[in-house]
Amino acid sequence: MGINEPAARLRPRTEPSDPAETGVLIVDLAALADNWRTMARLAGGAECGAVVKADAYGLGLAPAMRALLSAGCRTFFVANVVEGEAARAVANDATIYVLDGVVPGAAPRLVAADLIPALGSLGEIDEWAATGRKPKAAIHFDTGMNRFGIPISEAAQAAERARHIAPTLVMSHFVSSQMRDAPGNARQIEAFLDARARFADIPASMANSSAVFLPQRPHFDLVRPGYALFGGNPTPYAECPVRPVARLSARILSTREIEPGACVGYDALWSARRRTRIATIGVGYADGVPVGATSCAEKPAGEALVGGVRCPFIGRVSMDYVVLDVSEAPREAAQRGEWVELLGDGICIEEAASRAGTIGYEILTRLGARFSRRYLGA
Known part of the structure; x- marks a missing residue:
């Protein structure tokens, strides 16, 4: 199936061939490729790269890279x-x-794999130069994150020492690019321009997913989206401009009805206020469902779609299981062996994260190894 086929044809059947499967993660590689094209178009004349760290944000490095390569990413x-x-x-x-x-000590492996390190200190520049033959490197400046990067005050020293290597990129990283009006954005751009002036002939990069949409358009020569490629919303102040990539379903393992006052889950955090139909699905925090999605009487949290109806998590999220209140769901959809949706068109990454008190990045990157994975549009 080609990556340009209509999205409707990429809708998979969630029923797996193996009856032992209790969770299925569907990765839409056509959507991933399309999201890269969207970001490349928004980047204007700048090159569009791709951040594929953390196993391509939890969705699989090799298939994700192949889809991105086929779309034109280099x-x-x-x-x-x-x-x-x-x-x-x-x-x-x-x-x-x-x-x-x-x-320290990793330089030989970087050289052997033809990898280009982003050097964030003067000491790193010296260590990398010692590998000989003016090796390629990115020069990473700290413009406000205070995590990695050469301080702007050391830009002149960095430029002097970089004469012994072959810089291919000058880069920095935003602190609050998802906030369009954050005053720090302009300050960081100004600081980066100061450092970049010492590397005038070297391509520059500052924009992650959200920064591509900043009014200042700090695209420079290369943008490096990550989260947006995998379906995360880079513009939390507006409608998501990219397509969902991950769809997560779980199998109902058991159902029952409980009487008013009956408790569900560890520590009895939730108890029924009425006769309630419940269903247990075969995923839990070992699969990446955040414990923060736990629901008690005072704080409803996680939800799943059962037959198109939103059904709340009830009780504590445990290692292997989540219990749902399926009282309002169609009975035929809430039977043992049926499938419910945890991520997809009906429940986006941001909503799932918000309900669990976390961020979408964590939802994606913690998706567990026990999920069976389907790659569509390869």
């Missing part, structure tokens, strides 16, 4: 050397940056 960002080696195994001729930089 520059990738990962977190560490091990991720970089895995990415290199997928793409022999892609440009792959390692955001960790040069961890």
Whole structure:
């Protein structure tokens, strides 16, 4: 099935062939490729890369990279050397940056896999230069995050020491790009321009997913979206501009009816106020369902779609199970062996995260290994 086929034809049947499966994660690679094209178009004349760290935000590095390569992406960002080696195994001729930089002692593996570190200190520049033959590197400046990066005050020293390497990119990272009016955005851009002036002939990059939409358009020469590619909303102040990529379903393992006053789950956090039809699904926090989605009488939290009807989580999320109140769902959809939706068109990443008191990035990157995975549009 081609990646350009209509989205309607990519709607999968969630029923797996293996009856032992209790959770299915469907990754729509056509949507992923389309999201990259959307971000590339918004980047104007800048190149559009892709951040594929954390196993492509939990959705699978190899299939995600293949879809992105087929869409036209040629520059990738990962977190560490091990991720970089895995990415290199997928793409022999892609440009792959390692955001960790040069961890002490890791330089030989970076060189062997033809990876480009993002150097965040003067010491890293020196260590990387010592590998010889003016190796390629990104120069990473700290403009306000105070996490990684060379301080702007050391930009002149960085430029001097960088004469012994071959910089291919000058970069920084926003603190609050998802907030269009955050005053720090303008300050960071100004600081970055100051540092970049010392590397005038080197391509520059500052924009993550959300920064692509900032009014200042800090696209420079390369944008590096991540979260938006995988269906996360980079513009929380507006409608999501990208398509959902992950669809998560779980199987109902048991159903029953309980009487008023009956408790559900560990520590009896929830008790029935009426006769209630309940269903237990085969996923839990071991699969990445946040404990924060736990519901008690005072705080409803997580929800699932059962036959198109929203059904709340009840009681504590446990390691392997979540219990739903399916009293309002169609009976034929709330039977043992049927499937419910946890992520998809009806429940987006941001909503699932908000209900659990977390962020969409965590929802995606914690999706567990026990889910059977289907890749569509490959």
